Amino acid sequence: GESVGLHLPTLSVQEGDNSIINCAYSNSASDYFIWYKQESGKGPQFIIDIRSNMDKRQGQRVTVLLNKTVKHLSLQIAATQPGDSAVYFCAENRANQGGKLIFGQGTELSVKP
Amino acid sequence: EAGVAQSPRYKIIEKRQSVAFWCNPISGHATLYWYQQILGQGPKLLIQFQNNGVVDDSQLPKDRFSAERLKGVDSTLKIQPAKLEDSAVYLCASSLDPASGGLGGQYFGPGTRLTVL
Numbered sequence: 001g002e003s004v005g006l007h008l009p010t011l012s013v014q015e016g017d018n019s020i021i022n023c024a025y026s027n028s029a030s031d032y033f034i035w036y037k038q039e040s041g042k043g044p045q046f047i048i049d050i051r052s053n054m055d056k057r058q059g060q061r062v063t064v065l066l067n068k069t070v071k072h073l074s075l076q077i078a079a080t081q082p083g084d085s086a087v088y089f090c091a092e093n094r095a096n097q098g099g100k101l102i103f104g105q106g107t108e109l110s111v112k113p
Numbered sequence: 114e115a116g117v118a119q120s121p122r123y124k125i126i127e128k129r130q131s132v133a134f135w136c137n138p139i140s141g142h143a144t145l146y147w148y149q150q151i152l153g154q155g156p157k158l159l160i161q162f163q164n165n166g167v168v169d170d171s172q173l174p175k176d177r178f179s180a181e182r183l184k185g186v187d188s189t190l191k192i193q194p195a196k197l198e199d200s201a202v203y204l205c206a207s208s209l210d211p212a213s214g215g216l217g218g219q220y221f222g223p224g225t226r227l228t229v230l
Contacts, residue, residue: 046219106154
């Protein structure tokens with residue numbers, strides 16, 4: 001079936017270290033991927049996105065890598081801070097479905113001071 | 114700019130009771146989405162509106178769930194009767210249009226946490 005899933009449910013890192021959160025998807029027709037951050041008691045917040053015709057995209061302290069060969073994407077957070085502690089979701093967008101997002105299960109990132 | 118507003122923030126009911134959630138999207142956003150997020154999982158789309166018309170309700174359990182957006186602005190989601198498995202956070206999101214909604218342009222509200230006892 002179609003799914004967007006994450007390899008690890010939890011990730012614990014030391015403050016200042018880099019974090020890598022992984023995501024696998026199964027639908028090769030997906031053309032757009034988005035990473036969301038969700039803090040406790042809040043709705044998901046957009047972090048960064050990437051189109052399927054790109055391999056890498058960088059933002060402020062964040063980088064998303066897309067490997068279409070193995071249907072895998074990752075979110076890298078540089079110099080992780082306590083404020084980065086949250087659950088991170090990858091979401092798959094299918095343009096031919098009116099902007100519908102398919103979310104994965106999520107990875108909980110915990111940053112130790 | 115004001116974000117997506119939702120109320121109530123928390124609701125506790127007994128099974129077989131009814132409940133309604135309210136959402137006020139960002140001003141000017143034509144597209145509105147309702148998601149169900151079960152603890153430990155990602156949000157799952159229940160229904161998508163474009164103005165006051167339904168674009169996608171394929172995942173909405175229509176025997177007990179209903180939603181409306183009569184004037185193309187605010188929306189309500191209702192569950193009648195509620196079941197134990199309906200316990201979840203119900204998120205509302207909005208975007209300018211369906212195309213931008215997928216392009217990182219969905220803005221989420223804080224959600225309503227529903228507990229069914």
